Amino acid sequence: MPRARYKSLVDALAGDIRSGRLLPGTRLPTHRELAAAEGLALVTASRVYAELEAMGLVSGETGRGTFVRETSLPPQHGIDQPEVVAGMIDLNFNYPSLPGQADLLRGALRQLALSGDLEALLRYQPHAGRQHERAAFARHLGSRGLTVQASQMLIVSGAQHGLTVTMMALLRPGDVIAADALTYSGFKVLAEALHLEMVPIPVTADGPDLEALEMLCRSRAVRAVYSMPTLHNPLGWVMPAGQRERLVSIARRHDLILIEDGAYAFLAENPPPPLAELAPERTVYVSGLSKNVATGLRVGFIAAPEHWVAALERTIRATTWNTPGVLTAIACGWIDDGTVIRLEAQKRADAQARQALAREVLTGLNTISHPCSYFTWLPLPEEARADQIAVALMREQVCVSTAEPFAISDHVPHALRLALGSVGMDDLRDALLKVRRVVSLYA
Numbered sequence: 001m002p003r004a005r006y007k008s009l010v011d012a013l014a015g016d017i018r019s020g021r022l023l024p025g026t027r028l029p030t031h032r033e034l035a036a037a038e039g040l041a042l043v044t045a046s047r048v049y050a051e052l053e054a055m056g057l058v059s060g061e062t063g064r065g066t067f068v069r070e071t072s073l074p075p076q077h078g079i080d081q082p083e084v085v086a087g088m089i090d091l092n093f094n095y096p097s098l099p100g101q102a103d104l105l106r107g108a109l110r111q112l113a114l115s116g117d118l119e120a121l122l123r124y125q126p127h128a129g130r131q132h133e134r135a136a137f138a139r140h141l142g143s144r145g146l147t148v149q150a151s152q153m154l155i156v157s158g159a160q161h162g163l164t165v166t167m168m169a170l171l172r173p174g175d176v177i178a179a180d181a182l183t184y185s186g187f188k189v190l191a192e193a194l195h196l197e198m199v200p201i202p203v204t205a206d207g208p209d210l211e212a213l214e215m216l217c218r219s220r221a222v223r224a225v226y227s228m229p230t231l232h233n234p235l236g237w238v239m240p241a242g243q244r245e246r247l248v249s250i251a252r253r254h255d256l257i258l259i260e261d262g263a264y265a266f267l268a269e270n271p272p273p274p275l276a277e278l279a280p281e282r283t284v285y286v287s288g289l290s291k292n293v294a295t296g297l298r299v300g301f302i303a304a305p306e307h308w309v310a311a312l313e314r315t316i317r318a319t320t321w322n323t324p325g326v327l328t329a330i331a332c333g334w335i336d337d338g339t340v341i342r343l344e345a346q347k348r349a350d351a352q353a354r355q356a357l358a359r360e361v362l363t364g365l366n367t368i369s370h371p372c373s374y375f376t377w378l379p380l381p382e383e384a385r386a387d388q389i390a391v392a393l394m395r396e397q398v399c400v401s402t403a404e405p406f407a408i409s410d411h412v413p414h415a416l417r418l419a420l421g422s423v424g425m426d427d428l429r430d431a432l433l434k435v436r437r438v439v440s441l442y443a
Contacts, residue, residue: 027067089431095421104339129323130328134151138152138303139335141303166302171257175197177191178226179226227260228261236375240272297327365378377418386403387402389442
């Protein structure tokens with residue numbers, strides 16, 4: 001097909017979509033039907049749809065066909081935090097806070113102002129943190145069932161920075177990293193930025209399909225596995241002990257790096273031991289204080305085998321040099337005086353209350369969640385489309401995320417992730433009622 005005609009067809013379909021002549025949700029002809037109707041080769045028809053998909057105008061869904069996207073919804077909605085306008089109820093991002101936390105900060109700042117060590121905080125810090133601060137975080141991890149030495153700890157600027165440091169230090173462009181087919185959106189953005197090849201592990205009710213991972217490792221040169229075994233985001237599972245042990249066995253058999261994300265691990269009561277406790281020689285444990293304390297406290301930590309600490313430290317130097325001394329001092333003070341443990345207990349109770357409310361309001365809908373988590377996964381009925389529902393909810397002043405930011409496989413399920421931790425309980429009830437009503441209208 002001449003290039004001008006091929007481009008004209010792409011432009012014509014794009015124009016019909018943007019003008020509204022082809023409405024969101026419209027099922028387009030199959031690749032074969034388009035080829036027959038336009039007198040194209042099948043490969044050319046596929047290329048037409050591929051270009052429209054790259055433009056964010058259509059989405060191809062395995063087993064269902066090609067559909068017109070809701071173009072008023074950004075293609076990566078849910079990855080980039082939008083500016084929430086006045087009156088908008090945010091069920092997209094979690095930034096849980098408790099009454100009185102501002103007073104805690106005022107007290108910490110007053111105490112810090114009286115500290116004899118204040119001048120030291122104005123200077124460059126060691127890249128991995130000062131020794132007594134690393135020891136504080138090691139003690140904190142002990143409360144999560146992970147035994148590490150201060151020399152294994154590195155302090156970073158939040159868990160996302162911790163993931164960045166880990167993946168930059170231990171992986172190279174082109175390396176293959178396996179992750180759950182639905183996984184944390186920030187990992188997906190980071191892997192793409194670092195030019196890593198993500199391969200999906202099918203998910204089950206209790207965690208990743210480890211038989212599929214074993215087969216994947218036999219057929220591909222997988223270098224690492226990214227995992228959230230304790231309170232998975234977005235599906236909320238806590239991986240059973242036996243499955244953790246099997247994952248460790250696979251990692252040892254195929255010499256895999258395990259990257260364990262513990263951002264929400266504090267919410268699970270009495271979970272099995274972390275992967276880093278089961279396989280300390282090959283696991284990097286990454287977490288932070290954004291969810292259990294406050295999102296503005298950009299302090300996180302890495303626990304790693306001794307033989308990787310130097311590489312991780314060099315990467316901290318290359319990215320931020322060191323975590324800001326004032327923030328780190330506040331964080332360590334709150335670890336040492338028990339504030340972090342108290343906040344974690346209060347937030348577990350808060351998350352339980354929010355989950356109970358979600359179960360009550362969304363009764364009858366197919367929801368997936370953990371009773372202590374700050375999010376609920378809402379698979380949609382077969383005939384519903386997530387992008388249309390998300391836009392309808394935005395018109396109702398409710399912001400939610402679709403499954404697209406969390407999916408690393410070609411198949412993106414029609415589902416919503418509802419973040420429950422960022423608004424008051426009354427607003428949360430109102431928002432969930434709107435979700436229930438809008439989903440019912442489109443189902």
